[in-house]
Amino acid sequence: MTKIFFCILLPLFIAFSQTSPTTGADTTLVQSIKRNPMKLRSEKLSHFRFYWHDIATGPNPSVVKIVQPPANKTTPNNFGTILMIDDPLTEKPEADSKLLGRAQGFYGQASQDEVGLLMAMNLVFSTGTYNGSTLTILGRNPIFEKVREMPVIGGSGLFRFARGYAEVNTITFDTKTGDAVVEYNVHVLHY
Numbered sequence: 001m002t003k004i005f006f007c008i009l010l011p012l013f014i015a016f017s018q019t020s021p022t023t024g025a026d027t028t029l030v031q032s033i034k035r036n037p038m039k040l041r042s043e044k045l046s047h048f049r050f051y052w053h054d055i056a057t058g059p060n061p062s063v064v065k066i067v068q069p070p071a072n073k074t075t076p077n078n079f080g081t082i083l084m085i086d087d088p089l090t091e092k093p094e095a096d097s098k099l100l101g102r103a104q105g106f107y108g109q110a111s112q113d114e115v116g117l118l119m120a121m122n123l124v125f126s127t128g129t130y131n132g133s134t135l136t137i138l139g140r141n142p143i144f145e146k147v148r149e150m151p152v153i154g155g156s157g158l159f160r161f162a163r164g165y166a167e168v169n170t171i172t173f174d175t176k177t178g179d180a181v182v183e184y185n186v187h188v189l190h191y
């Protein structure tokens with residue numbers, strides 16, 4: 001009898017005692033949640049390289065000035081100017097190389113002592129696995145320094161919870177027209 005109790009009845013008692021509280025439990029106080037409801041896999045580090053094209057000239061400019069400092073105020077280094085961008089991102093420095101996505105957002109001249117931009121942009125990818133996923137960059141860009149670093153502060157789609165940084169260096173910059181090609185090396189942690 002003792003043996004039967006331990007082998008058959010005890011497991012049943014345990015099973016019932018574990019399931020019964022859920023019916024009468026105080027669900028306003030405590031609710032059990034799944035440990036990994038979003039099915040996140042382990043975090044990985046990815047490196048992306050692409051080229052960012054600021055096209056100020058021609059019939060379809062990808063950058064337009066939207067804020068001009070007041071004409072009767074003299075601001076050093078065009079401080080206060082803001083430009084909106086929808087810049088192509090390509091695989092190679094050449095403008096006609098494969099289009100990978102676009103950089104959409106704006107940048108403004110936020111430094112009085114030099115050209116130091118505040119950049120706020122979403123990189124929206126349009127190819128392969130990452131089609132439709134975005135990365136958001138918000139950072140400071142002193143454009144005449146050789147390498148500038150800006151934080152990646154988040155993302156969407158396959159880049160949910162992303163964080164990282166972009167190191168950027170200018171490939172070409174035409175000071176007369178404003179046309180520029182900039183190499184982006186982006187390291188991001190994401191799932």
Ligand SMILES: *[C@@H]1O[C@H](CO)[C@@H](O)[C@H](O)[C@H]1NC(C)=O
Nearest residue numbers: 068069070071072073074075
């Ligand atoms: C500068 O121009 C703005 C807009 O035209 C005007 O409202 C403002 O009074 C001017 N300021 C000065 C100091 O002239």
Ligand SMILES: *[C@@H]1O[C@H](CO)[C@@H](O)[C@H](O)[C@H]1NC(C)=O
Nearest residue numbers: 125126127128129130131132
């Ligand atoms: C990317 O996604 C858009 C919208 O879903 C779709 O129209 C387009 O064909 C896709 N492009 C590629 C290269 O998969």
